[in-house]
Amino acid sequence: MNKSKLKFAAIISGIMLSTSTAFAALDDVKQLKMISYNAYNGMQLDQSEGKQKFIQWAKAQDADIIAWQEMNFFTREKLEKFAASYGHKYAVLLKESPDDAAFFPVAITSKYPIIHVNKVIDNMWHGALYADIGKYHFVVTHMNPFWTAKRIDEINLIIDSIKYSHDPNGKWIIAGDLNSFSPADKTEYDKSNLLEDIKEKQKKRPILENLVDGQLSYTVQQNLLDAGFIDVLKLKNKNFVATAPTKVFYDQASTPLRYDYIYISPMLKNDVMDVKVLKDEFTDNYSDHYPVQMIIKNN
Known part of the structure; x- marks a missing residue:
């Protein structure tokens, strides 16, 4: 075999090896770590070029997958570069409008290929990815x-x-800022000033309609539960754990809230290993919400 043929064969072998390794990597991992994080208005509180503070934090977490909310001012190119900086080769942004401060797109980044993407914005306020x-x-x-x-x-x-999807009984994970209350937290809210807080806010901003017949509504979360989905934080932590406000935004709410969730389908229930709200010096000060982390067995 001449040199050119040897070189060609080596290239093909390298491509095949690289491709097979990439696609086998997810199956070889014994567990997956996922984080859902509302990063506040395009990571506004990180003024560094390229959001280096968030990058350093994400590197330290070493999550396999991160679901981001409020990715204002990001474009596809910016998100891909940002994700690559903390080791995620794959990144998808729901929508982009670099100059619109009220756009609030969500995004997902991953160490592993992200496929079968569907971006839904019709009949939704911010959308679903x-x-x-x-x-x-x-x-x-x-x-x-x-x-x-x-x-x-x-x-x-x-x-x-x-x-009505092709895999309704499969391994589903719903994550994000749901801006709603869980019936699992009702006891905590009943003894708080939350109802009075919301009534006062609605007096000041008549556009708000966050009560039903003057009371807190748990319908959003109840519908998820009735459909069989599992609130993973409550699966592993029976006590109330707030996800907002953070220390830097404490003046924005007088009552601790849980707005940030990860829900799973029943097939994943026995795979959940650990769930926590990540509270540290960084998350105290760089968003108005705390992130939620889930670790599952990769069966």
């Missing part, structure tokens, strides 16, 4: 912050999209 990573189906969303009725419509859309 559907994507598969290996055998897992992800839905990343950020629900309407103003009107309970609209949030109910949005969650019903997500539930139906899964129900």
